[in-house]
Amino acid sequence: MGFRTLELKMKTDYGPDDLKNVIRKICRVRDFDYVIEKQSLDGRNPMEIHWLVRLTVISPEIKGGTEPDISSIKVPFKRTTKKVLVIGSGPAGFFAAYVCLMGGLDVTLVEMGPDVYQRTKDLKEFERTGVLNERSNYAYGEGGAGTFSDGKLTSRTKSIMREKRFIFEQYVKAGAPEEILYLAKPHLGSNILTKVVKNLRQEFIDRGGNLIFNNKLLDIKFKNGRAVSAETEQGVIDADYFIVAVGHSSYDTYRMLINNGVQFITKNFAIGTRVEHYQEIINRAKWRTPSLPGVKAADYSLTYNFDQMFSVYSFCMCPGGKVVPAPPIAGLNIVNGMSNYKRNYPFANSAIVAGINIADLAGRELEPLESLDWLLTLERKFYEFSNSYNAPAVKVSDFLKGRTTASFGKHSYPFELMTADFRELFPQKITDSMALALKDFMHKIWGFEEGTMMGLESRTSSPIQLVRDGMLCAGFENLYFAGEGSGLAGGIVSSAADGIKCAMDVVDSIV
Numbered sequence: 001m002g003f004r005t006l007e008l009k010m011k012t013d014y015g016p017d018d019l020k021n022v023i024r025k026i027c028r029v030r031d032f033d034y035v036i037e038k039q040s041l042d043g044r045n046p047m048e049i050h051w052l053v054r055l056t057v058i059s060p061e062i063k064g065g066t067e068p069d070i071s072s073i074k075v076p077f078k079r080t081t082k083k084v085l086v087i088g089s090g091p092a093g094f095f096a097a098y099v100c101l102m103g104g105l106d107v108t109l110v111e112m113g114p115d116v117y118q119r120t121k122d123l124k125e126f127e128r129t130g131v132l133n134e135r136s137n138y139a140y141g142e143g144g145a146g147t148f149s150d151g152k153l154t155s156r157t158k159s160i161m162r163e164k165r166f167i168f169e170q171y172v173k174a175g176a177p178e179e180i181l182y183l184a185k186p187h188l189g190s191n192i193l194t195k196v197v198k199n200l201r202q203e204f205i206d207r208g209g210n211l212i213f214n215n216k217l218l219d220i221k222f223k224n225g226r227a228v229s230a231e232t233e234q235g236v237i238d239a240d241y242f243i244v245a246v247g248h249s250s251y252d253t254y255r256m257l258i259n260n261g262v263q264f265i266t267k268n269f270a271i272g273t274r275v276e277h278y279q280e281i282i283n284r285a286k287w288r289t290p291s292l293p294g295v296k297a298a299d300y301s302l303t304y305n306f307d308q309m310f311s312v313y314s315f316c317m318c319p320g321g322k323v324v325p326a327p328p329i330a331g332l333n334i335v336n337g338m339s340n341y342k343r344n345y346p347f348a349n350s351a352i353v354a355g356i357n358i359a360d361l362a363g364r365e366l367e368p369l370e371s372l373d374w375l376l377t378l379e380r381k382f383y384e385f386s387n388s389y390n391a392p393a394v395k396v397s398d399f400l401k402g403r404t405t406a407s408f409g410k411h412s413y414p415f416e417l418m419t420a421d422f423r424e425l426f427p428q429k430i431t432d433s434m435a436l437a438l439k440d441f442m443h444k445i446w447g448f449e450e451g452t453m454m455g456l457e458s459r460t461s462s463p464i465q466l467v468r469d470g471m472l473c474a475g476f477e478n479l480y481f482a483g484e485g486s487g488l489a490g491g492i493v494s495s496a497a498d499g500i501k502c503a504m505d506v507v508d509s510i511v
């Protein structure tokens with residue numbers, strides 16, 4: 001059997017038969033199989049947008065060549081009675097628990113929210129009544145913050161290629177489309193993610209994992225640098241290893257860990273707003289046409305750097321998506337973005353955020369807990385402005401002219417938009433930086449000024465960062481903090497990969 005790698009340019013709506021015909025023509029083979037390694041959209045020339053497809057043809061009619069490297073992590077199985085307790089069922093916690101189970105450990109996974117079915121109902125109720133369930137919302141519940149998200153599975157970190165392959169393989173087994181294995185910008189959307197989360201849970205239970213919903217970690221007891229037991233709402237749980245993976249919004253868990261000697265430092269993070277446009281504006285700006293066969297919806301990625309100002313960039317862009325209210329607890333007004341697999345809502349939204357230095361804004365260096373309080377104060381200010389989850393908003397064009405907006409037309413946000421002066425809500429250096437950047441973005445995306453800035457986007461990453469020794473919490477022998485809450489990972493894939501790395505450290509430490 002031989003291998004031949006091809007780099008092909010394919011039209012945007014090509015199908016498997018087109019690909020096979022091209023392979024037959026180039027390789028002159030009849031009996032073959034192929035593996036697509038990467039597929040990305042080349043939109044540099046809007047008049048000739050196409051897919052770039054890299055694939056390897058495998059055939060007995062080809063001599064030599066190299067087999068494609070698509071290997072994922074290998075989890076060694078240990079005969080052991082060791083127990084691990086994992087807290088949080090987001091991407092980091094779930095994959096940490098799953099890998100520990102594959103490694104032969106006795107695994108208990110504790111999640112303070114309900115299962116994904118109940119969570120779907122709770123979200124509908126929140127958007128109907130405006131009453132937030134503090135255990136079951138866009139941030140909390142089975143699957144973590146990643147479940148009702150845009151479901152972009154992109155990650156630029158090169159050092160997690162094998163973990164990434166492992167994650168995608170599990171997703172595909174659990175019902176995700178195979179294309180995520182090769183697309184340069186893989187995307188699932190909330191409707192597929194909810195199904196995947198449910199199927200992965202069943203696989204975890206079938207393999208012997210113990211999963212407890214509606215149970216919150218309250219405290220951890222330590223003895224001589226070792227965690228010995230966890231106090232949860234449903235009782236005390238002993239274990240040999242503890243992996244905390246509670247995301248970046250569980251501030252009471254941060255406080256408990258810091259009180260127990262777990263070390264964090266403050267770090268830079270980003271704050272801004274969601275900007276929403278009609279998707280057609282973005283499609284026309286990027287493709288010069290309102291739609292492109294075979295491609296769901298156009299996206300964009302923007303950055304602007306200016307001396308003495310914060311850099312401003314687009315983050316978590318959701319083509320064909322919706323802006324959603326994503327506070328983890330009541331009384332905070334925070335927005336985020338989501339979409340479904342088809343990306344077929346008529347709107348495109350993206351966070352437009354300023355990468356801030358908190359000491360610069362606060363006027364002095366802040367301790368980790370002070371950083372969390374600083375952020376909470378801003379999130380409460382946005383809530384108090386509307387005394388609800390209605391989003392303070394302004395059109396980009398009005399913001400740039402220094403005025404408020406009289407009325408907003410159609411939008412995707414489930415609550416109302418309330419006309420607001422963002423210069424009164426945000427620290428001045430943020431609005432000054434955003435104003436400079438938005439002027440630049442108007443030249444990069446035609447019609448950008450027609451967008452609406454809505455709400456506060458404040459939870460793009462953790463404002464604090466864990467101090468690690470290897471993968472462990474520094475100073476502790478058996479305590480890990482995995483995922484986005486550690487401040488060392490961000491997004492679904494890198495958080496899941498961080499959970500896997502913590503779990504592999506546990507498995508490898510067992511002799």
Ligand SMILES: Cc1cc2nc3c(=O)[nH]c(=O)nc-3n(C[C@H](O)[C@H](O)[C@H](O)COP(=O)(O)OP(=O)(O)OC[C@H]3O[C@@H](n4cnc5c(N)ncnc54)[C@H](O)[C@@H]3O)c2cc1C
Pocket residue numbers: 087088089090091092093094110111112113138139140141142143144145146147148149150151152153154215216217218245246247248249250253316324326336337338482483484485490491492493495496
């Ligand atoms: C609306 C939205 C859209 C997003 N879109 C994308 C996207 O398209 N692509 C992307 O890569 N990222 C996206 N993100 C970010 C992504 O979801 C997170 O980076 C990722 O989920 C972090 O994973 P994690 O496991 O570290 O933490 P989380 O997903 O936050 O999971 C933490 C879990 O711990 C539980 N928990 C917290 N405290 C406790 C406690 N004390 N006891 C027990 N359980 C506890 C929570 O209920 C939660 O389930 C989005 C986030 C949101 C909110």
